[in-house]
Amino acid sequence: MKKKILLVDDEPNNLQLLRQILRASYQLIFAHNGQSALAAVAAHHPDLILLDVMMPDLDGYEVCRRLKADPLTHDIPVIFVTAMGDVDDEAAGFDVGAVDYIHKPVSPAIVIRRVQTHLSLVHVKELEDSQREAIYMLGAAGHYNDNDTGLHVWRMAAYARALAEAFGWPEHLAERLELAAPLHDTGKIGIPDGILKAPRKLTAEEWVTMRQHSLIGYEILQCSHTPIFKMAAEIALYHHEKWDGSGYPKGLAGDNIPQSAQIVAIADVFDALTMKRSYKEAWSVEASLEDMRANSGTHFNPALLTIFLNILPKILNIKKEWDEKD
Ligand code: C2E
Ligand code: SIN
Ligand code: SIN
Ligand code: FE
Helix, strand or coil, rough: CCCCCEECCCCCCHHHHHHHHHCCCCEEEEECCCHHHHHHHHHHHCCCCECCCCCCCCCCHHHHHHHCCCCCCCCCCEEEEEEHHHHCHHHHHHHHHCCCCEEECHHHHHHHHHHHHHHHHEEEHHHHHHHHHHHHHHHHHHECCCCCCCCCCCHHHHHHHHHHHCCCCCCHHHHHHHHHHHCCHHHHHHHHHHHHCCCCCCCCCHHHHHHHHHHHHHHHCCCCCHHHHHHHHHHHCCCCCCCCCCHHHHHHHHHHCCHHHHHHHHHHHHHHCCCCCCCCCCCCCCHHHHHHHHEEEECCCCHHHHHHHHHHHHHHHHHHHHHHHH
């Protein structure tokens, strides 16, 4: 399907020229002034707008400002087409939310290239949005039960990111971890409700089943080879390993446990202890930290736990934000 482009100019010759440049590759809609541009956007939902700046009545800036203020039209990229080469005017255009400028008289090669560039940026953003949403849905599914929509997995993800940053991870990896961490318990999808929601301690037999959630999550997530899901699969598999080698499923010890999983172990346990679960009440922050300190070097990487305690004010801010949302 051809992408739709809205061309707005009060000068018919200019519209005609743009039409000749773009008609072969795109579906075109035309407007001769600001008011009809707004009406055309509402009626046709174009993928991109080429907008003249100087028009009588409603000028291009005002049209752009109104489009950006409306959530329905906010994401449509606007490129200004202008005779003015003045830097101040260009700054004004970016201020109201334009993504780019094309100068008159327009060159066909430049028009085609700019239009292609901004349409493909929209495509990338859509892919990123769907990836984020898929993560959100999968993460929520892993934590779903009657009175809990799983929203809170993003709280422990924020803890994990803060800890990764303080640990010295580069920004792009800390960001990746924040997206991967909510998937750590995806494998709980495969655990029967009778075990998952048991309001009591699990029997030895039930516990064997419960521990399978690491492996099940790994099996589900390793199907993808994108960096986020690869990290998520690694975290799902190893987030219950312990520093002294007494964890599951593999009994890895120390730095044989991937750093991503070492970080998530701390974020996950802090979250589990401070929140209510079917089988336990919420513990106070003090009691939770005391328990975690007692497990430094046995359950947790001691250096990492020290960093976690050092950034506690930041962690508690994240917790407070989420407690207000819940
Ligand atoms: P979860 O509730 O998300 O807990 C994650 C981790 O937080 C646990 O991993 C454990 O390391 C820590 N944690 C949670 N509650 C406590 C606690 O009361 N005391 C201490 N010291 N640590 C706690 P773990 O043990 O591998 O458990 C994995 C998952 O298994 C839990 O995830 C939960 O879904 C389930 N589970 C664990 N114990 C029980 C239980 O007694 N009853 C039920 N119904 N489920 C349990
Ligand atoms: C597995 O054994 O299922 C995963 C292999 C690994 O990453 O250690
Ligand atoms: C890192 O590059 O520091 C993270 C690698 C890992 O997942 O352990
Ligand atoms: Fe888990």
